[in-house]
Amino acid sequence: MRLEVFLLIMGMALVTYIPRMLPAVFLHKLKFGPRFEKFLKLIPYTAMSALVFPGIFTVDPANWYIGVVGGVAAVLLAWNKLPLALTVLGSVLAVFLTYLIV
Amino acid sequence: MTKGQQYLAGFKEGLAVLFGFIPVGIAYAIVARQAGLTPIETVLMSATGFAGASQMMVAGMYAQGASVAAAIVATFILNLRHLIMSTCVFDRMKNAPLKLKLVAAFGITDESFAMFTTQGEKHSNVYFFLGLITATYSSWVVGTVIGVVASAFLPDMLSASMGIALYAMFLALLTPGVKQNLRLVILVALTAVLNALLSKIIAPSWSLIISTIACAMLGTFFVDLDGKEGESNAA
Numbered sequence: 086m087r088l089e090v091f092l093l094i095m096g097m098a099l100v101t102y103i104p105r106m107l108p109a110v111f112l113h114k115l116k117f118g119p120r121f122e123k124f125l126k127l128i129p130y131t132a133m134s135a136l137v138f139p140g141i142f143t144v145d146p147a148n149w150y151i152g153v154v155g156g157v158a159a160v161l162l163a164w165n166k167l168p169l170a171l172t173v174l175g176s177v178l179a180v181f182l183t184y185l186i187v
Numbered sequence: 188m189t190k191g192q193q194y195l196a197g198f199k200e201g202l203a204v205l206f207g208f209i210p211v212g213i214a215y216a217i218v219a220r221q222a223g224l225t226p227i228e229t230v231l232m233s234a235t236g237f238a239g240a241s242q243m244m245v246a247g248m249y250a251q252g253a254s255v256a257a258a259i260v261a262t263f264i265l266n267l268r269h270l271i272m273s274t275c276v277f278d279r280m281k282n283a284p285l286k287l288k289l290v291a292a293f294g295i296t297d298e299s300f301a302m303f304t305t306q307g308e309k310h311s312n313v314y315f316f317l318g319l320i321t322a323t324y325s326s327w328v329v330g331t332v333i334g335v336v337a338s339a340f341l342p343d344m345l346s347a348s349m350g351i352a353l354y355a356m357f358l359a360l361l362t363p364g365v366k367q368n369l370r371l372v373i374l375v376a377l378t379a380v381l382n383a384l385l386s387k388i389i390a391p392s393w394s395l396i397i398s399t400i401a402c403a404m405l406g407t408f409f410v411d412l413d414g415k416e417g418e419s420n421a422a
Contacts, residue, residue, distance in 0.1 A: 090228050093255045097245055098235035100263040104270040105295040109288035112277045120407050127403040127410060128275050129304040130364060130371060131378040132268070133357045134402075135395045136297055138379035139386065141354045145347060155351030156358055163362035169302075170203035176355030177206060181348035 148187075155180040190314045197310065197318025204298050205326040207356055210349035211239045212330025213338050218243050222250035226335045233331040237296060237324060241265045265392045271399060272300035276316065279304065283313035294320025298356065305360045370410045378402040 117125070137156070145151035158179035162172040188196070212233070219229040224246060232242050241262040248258045273295045277288060291313055299320050306315070365371045378398050385394035
């Protein structure tokens with residue numbers, strides 16, 4: 086393996102681990118107020134929303150509706166309490182069928 | 188539940204990500220191989236970094252002849268969001284032994300964060316999380332290997348369809364929480380709009396961080412979560 090690539094990979098591993106690790110080491114020493122605890126409980130919702138939007142509309146850069154079909158399928162299946170893996174599979178299937186039809 | 192049962196439950200939950208990581212692994216493997224990384228280097232980056240988006244970016248930068256230092260700085264910035272996600276994850280397992288938390292930290296990704304923080308109280312412990320990341324980590328390495336080996340053979344239409352998988356997973360995890368909470372729906376919509384607008388002006392990695400934090404702060408003023416949050420509001 087080339088040294089340059091090895092350094093790149095190791096450096097990347099390090100700077101990826103640091104932000105993941107800092108809260109593990111320091112968090113238990115801090116005491117948060119109720120508002121901050123609530124803020125932390127809301128983060129999953131806002132983070133997931135930002136992870137999905139607007140990226141989902143360009144999952145197929147040429148056809149925005151592909152993301153819409155897959156997204157609506159996922160929400161409908163999850164709404165009806167399907168397990169996570171089946172919901173994901175159902176969404177992939179919906180997109181696959183759309184490609185077949187369109 | 189015993190520690191072992193928690194670990195197994197987490198592992199099962201984490202397997203859902205396999206469908207999502209195969210297409211991302213394939214996409215990454217294609218970029219990495221085109222950038223001139225060998226198969227071993229391509230897989231090693233997945234095994235040590237465990238960060239799909241950064242790996243894709245680094246491979247792209249390497250192809251364009253960027254310096255090692257520039258690629259590492261860019262990775263750091265792109266992964267700063269994990270600082271927030273890690274805070275949420277470890278807030279749910281404050282009393283776990285430090286050794287286990289240091290292992291758990293390696294597995295914090297967008298996906299494991301999303302799956303863990305949407306679990307109920309019952310699964311808010313380090314053993315469940317370790318099981319979860321065993322599944323997501325294996326899926327990511329396997330996805331990369333499949334990408335290296337099979338990217339040439341997989342039908343285009345199938346790999347294109349699988350591109351929706353991670354989005355579907357995040358939406359599936361969001362849905363039960365927002366189902367009966369209109370204010371939470373409004374907050375999610377606000378975040379989506381803010382991120383869509385911001386990412387046109389600034390780098391998407393910063394836009395994601397800023398809209399996540401700003402909207403969660405805003406949410407503390409008008410969203411009521413079930414259970415004890417509601418009580419502390421009343422008090």
